[in-house]
Amino acid sequence: MKTYLKISILFLMLFSIKEISAQKDSTALQRKARSMVRQGNELYQNKQYTDASVAYKKALSNSSFYDKASYNLGNALYKNKNFKEALPQYELTAKTAEDKLTKAQAYHNIGNAHMETKNYQGAVDAYKNSLRNNPTDDETRYNLAVAQKLLDKENQQNKDDQNKDNKDKKDQKDQDKDNKDDQNKDQDKDKKEGDDKDKKDDKDGEGDKDKDKNQDPKKDDKKDQNKKPKPQQGKMSPQQIKQLLESLNNEEKKTQKKMNAKKAKGKKTKQEKDW
Incomplete structure (x- = not known):
């Protein structure tokens, strides 16, 4: 123990x-x-x-x-x-300070740092916190009014930019749609012209077939039969040549005989004068 x-x-x-x-x-x-x-x-x-x-x-x-x-x-x-580096130091003071005036000063400076970096929303929030701790600070109230005005202007500008972007996107979308419609129209036109051409070719082909079909085959055969075949040289045999020559001689004899008879018949008879 x-x-x-x-x-x-x-x-x-x-x-x-x-x-x-x-x-x-x-x-x-x-x-x-x-x-x-x-x-x-x-x-x-x-x-x-x-x-x-x-x-x-x-x-x-x-x-x-x-x-x-x-x-x-x-x-x-x-x-x-060095505004961004200053912010953590002010924020630490605002968090750890025990009296409200010190907190108000820290928040006021936080607002000023945000204003320098154009973080107007951060500045508005900081100035409001400063006024919560010291509502009688006119300088902070003035800074808050300026920050709020700049924030409203920024929001309006962002809204206008967003509307412009949306309008540009819509215009581009409409333009793309118009281009696509024009392209489809051109394709449809080309296809229609191609189809019409095919139909015309088919119609012309059928007309030729009908023309051929309407022709009278018998008429063609009769026409071919009436057409006399032309003699082809070098196709006669010696026997045919001999017969042809004999036929020509006989015709010549007949012709000579007729001419002699005609000549004798037409001869004038001498008339004795009666005086």
């Missing part, structure tokens, strides 16, 4: 010593952080905003939850036009 008690007492003593040492270290770090903040403030007053930012960051490295260091760092970044 005595041994357990001694161990407990020893443990408490060690813990107390460690806690006291930690408190001493924490106090030293806080003093160092405050010193860096004062240094940063002097640089800030001299408009050395980059060096002031370095001093405030060193202060925060020694004391992470040092609200003044965060808020002042945000101001230094804002002065250097």
